[in-house]
Amino acid sequence: MGFDAAFDLVNEWVESGRIPGAVLGVLDPDEPEPRVRAVGLAQREPDERPMTTDTWFDLASLTKVIFTTPRILDAAAAGILDLDGPITQVLTELRQFDPEAWQRRITLRDCLTHASGLPATFPVYTYGTDPDQLRAFVIQRDWPHGDPAYSDLNYMLLGFVLERLAGVHIRDLDAGDGFAWSADPAEAAATEYCPWRRRMLVGTVHDENAAALQGAGHAGLFGTAASVLAFARGLLDGTGAAPESIELMRTPVGPRRTYGWEHPYEGWSGGEACSPATIGHTGFTGTGLWIDFDAGRAWTLLTNRVHPTRWSDSGVIELRRLVADALY
Template sequence: MKDTASASPELAAVFERAFAPLEKSVTDKRIPGGVLGIVDLKHGRMTRATGSAQVVPIERPMTVDTWFDLASLTKVIFTTTRILKLADEGTIDLDAPLTTLLPDLRQYNAEAWERKITFRQCLGHQTPFPGVEPIYTYGRDPDLLRAFILQREWKAGPPVYSDINFILLGFALERLAKKTIRDLDPGRGFAWSTDPENSAATEDCAWRQRILSGEAHDENCSALQGSGHAGLFGTVKSVLDFAESLLDGTGASGSAIALMRAPLSNRRTHGWEHPYADWWGGSLCSPGTIGHTGFTGTSLLIDFDKGRAVTLLTNRIHPTRHFDSGILPLRQAVCNLVNQT
């Protein structure tokens, strides 16, 4: 266990009570390890690690310098931030269809519903795309898979949280930059792959037939060799630095931050989530809170009303996702203890 702190006594007390559920989850062997980080504009920041970054086939300790596969935090830290910046600049119109940048989307059917989907709808998961699709099972050629995604006649359903929305937003970023996602700057303190020896291991993957560490866990992201919905790596410091930049207004424009906070549905804003009943962020969040989670066991909560952010980074799917890690009640407990008055 290692501490880093530049925190006031008030924040240190908050941190101590919020860290206890994480430590208990490790002691109870629900998760191998984790790192908790809190940043407060008035009271500083504090981080601490506990448990193991890897337990099979070797054991490595978790530290505050461990890199994590951030999974769907990629959606908010990378993709949403860049899409909203492009909207600020007038490069894209959020209410324009994706075909303004992806004219070949369902190009053989001019009336296809996919051609009418807008950037804003994708950001808010307000499209008919399916929630889950094993794209990687159709092959490992990233160019072929991109063409498959663009030309497939997708089965329409009610709006649900869908990776397809952000895969397509990632394609739009690639078209504008004329580079693949992995050739784009991931942002300060972030990376698209990391040293396996200094990373939190994820799953013993049946598809890739190895323990994953330092490479994207998400199968579709792996097969696409980079995408807008997953694949970003970061440390607790880089995640807190990002959160602090939104809290103090240096990481995005005022209009972009307003959109991140503006509800598009009863759960979602532009890219992010906001509080709802039984939210993973707990029941004590102030109204000015946004957040997101990642499948690998990561989360980030940003409370603009309090000027505070909390990130919980765990390797809860190591060595397998097929185990009840208790990640939802853990997230709720940590967030409620952070926000407890």
């Protein structure tokens, strides 16, 4: 396995200034323990802090696949939810003032596979400051119907489903072993200076909508390379979710997607050398996780590519593909 070659690429990106820092972690069947290595800075501004293998990252959209997807699928496997039933089986008040509204026909399966037709995203956080009022806004809004697209709104709704089943907000739910909904700023990778919150974000969620909702199904989870790889190991050895759930996570539902995850396609983030039985997902802050079931291998590349601003050319899309191919 080309771990050293892959890490040399990550180091090259850091030395060129394209990303402040990164942690690369690989779980391989020939190695008893994961290999994890860090480089660069966890924070560049206003003060510098080094990146370490124990640095906590805002995992951004990895929340969708590490937290929300397994819990929804496990609830379905347990008979608590019907994936083909409308989301109104739990969110009974969805678009309640229009019984014929198309949104009331959206199923859990539609949301999991990004087939609902809901918009990709929306600045929900600009519509108020009360998190429960914002939940009602999302649930009651007459969203336009479009072509199927990768959508944060799909996973906001799935997060609301989990909240409704548990009777508490997501931030009051157990984030999972090795995960949390925030992190100690002294131990976390900084993300971005936020004009809305007027501060550098460190240890608090980067995604504005997740912040305004005070917990959401599409973003907000924090973790380390070790915790991300431990989650991957659970899927590889079958202990991390119900067997039916893992099978669906691996099942293609189109040219790019499975349930929650992506599978290999030309130009995808997991490179060209992995097996067809690979799933992966990335996060806006610069994170990513890929799991190759045929090879028994998983790898995570965690970067703070949005620090101090998202408006720079980090080249992280290219880096992900190069790292993946180097590992093989």
